[in-house]
Amino acid sequence: MGWDLYLKEVLGVSEIVMPVREVFAQAASHELQQERILFLAEPEGPKILELEIFQKMLMAMKLEFGEFAVWELPVVELSTEEKNIPNEITVVSFSPEISEFLQQQRPKLNLITTHHPLECIKNPQLKKPVWDALKRALSEAGLSDRL
DSSP, X not given: OOHHHIIIIISOOOOOOOXXXXXXXXXXXXXXXXXXXXXEEOOOSSOGGGOHHHHHHHHHHTOOTTSEEEEEOOHHHXXXXXXXXXXXXXXXXXXXXXXXXXXXXXXXXXXXXXXXXHHHHHOGGGHHHHHHHHHHHHHHTTOGGGX
């Protein structure tokens, strides 16, 4: 009996919340499969997935593992990775530098730029414009039923 059957049939577990380190492993690979939204940030301070406010944003968006990806990389590295971003994905950038680079390299990319979650902690008035940007990302990714 496989683990999935054991969890489902014996233990009665229907869902498992993916540990953050699994999401980090996926983020480190910079490979996209069927994700609908890609969050981009520069690696400053704590990892974005470790921020409680970002976790709350993901919960409010009702995104499930596999529907989103998070890449934290400097613009220099993005120059080699941007070719891995499919045109169909909605990109949410928390970095003006990343956004500027992508607008120059990939003008047709569905790109939404907003404030970094850390900025929302420092300035709570930014939460509404960030939430509006995230709702727009859901809509443009075809996930407006989550709103």
